[in-house]
Amino acid sequence: MSTLETNSIGKYSGNNVSIDDSLNLKNVTTTQRDALSSPQAGDTVYNSTTGTIDFYNGSAWNATSDNTFQFNVEYLVIAGGGSGGHSYGSNVSRGTSGGGAGGYRTNYASETSGGGGSNESDFTVSSGNNYTVTIGAGGASVSSGLGNAGNNSVFDTIISIAGGYGGRANVKGGDGGSGGGSGYDQSATNGTANQGYAGGYGWTDGGNFGGGGGGGAGAVGANAAQNNPGNGGVGVQSSITGLATYRAGGGGGAQSGTTNYNYNGSGGNGGGGDATASGTANTGGGGGGAKTTTSGAGGSGVVILRYPDTKTISNPGGGLTISSETSAGGYKYVEITAGTGTVSWS
Secondary structure, X not given: OOOXXXXXXXXXXXXXXXXXXXXXXXXXXXXXXXXOOOOOOOOEEEEOOOOEEEEEOOOOEEEOOOOOOEEEOEEEEEOOOOOOOOOOOOOOOOOEOOOOOOOEEEOOOOOOOHHHOOOOOOOEEEOOOOXXXXXXXXXXXOOOOOOOOOOOEEEOOEEEOOOOOOOEOOEOOOOOOOOOOOOOXXXXXXXXXXXXXXXXXXXXOOOOEEOOOOOOOOOOOOOOEOOEOOOOOOOEEEOOOOOOEEEOOOOOXXXXXXXXXXXXOXXXXXXXXXXXXXXXXXXXXXXXXXXXXXXXOOOOOXXXXXXXXXXXXXXXXXXXEEOOOEEEOOEEEEEEEEEEEEEEEO
């Protein structure tokens, strides 16, 4: 039995109902609303889960407005970069290629995604809901053979593809977010559409070998030429943290003859490793090809989220390495640098 509570009732000359103070509807969550016993057509409640006024039409509950607890989140999601390749065991490294950068996706401001992709669509979240985040690790370095691909990074439905591994000698590198570099007599690898570019291919004169550069989010990896292993492709610049920063550069290729290791390609601007050097952590940069004992590892990925400063982010259940919130210009942002878990806003 419902109870009507009021301070006073007065006569009103109009033909409708006038209430001096605000009307306080029954306050329920979505779960509580759906559990109400025998609702009747016209029943009306305030849904505290969605921030809407809901009414029952005789067969189902319907909201009278958009979810008032929804808001847009801007993101930069970069996967882990691939590692550079090696050659034949632990001996000399004959024309090894750089790893590809991790896939690069963003909807921040008017900035572009990797591979020449356009800025992505608005991403709407609801307060109190959980959204999965995974930070892709970089591909591990190798002391023999092909490099290793990186790992995907994820923000809910936004998946950035791992960087491709670097090839060696006459072996092709791996496709990926950006493709790894290839050895001589091989075609270029493929990047992923709207995430990254292809890797370059190698060169040989029959005695010296040069590896191709790994693809970057902003440009293809360079092909090798005589005494010039391919440089890694450049990354893409973003100001989502307020500081213009390049990320997701490809790894540089390497070159050696039978007895020397004189030449190496440069990593792409944005965390790509020079020959033998690893990609920079949390940039998705590709690792450099091996010149001697080991190749460069791929750089780990990152997820950066930007949202209204009236909201506060949390990591329910833990599992993520997440920075403190930084406020600027009416927004906050966080950088998530490792792990798998969920984020939520209140």
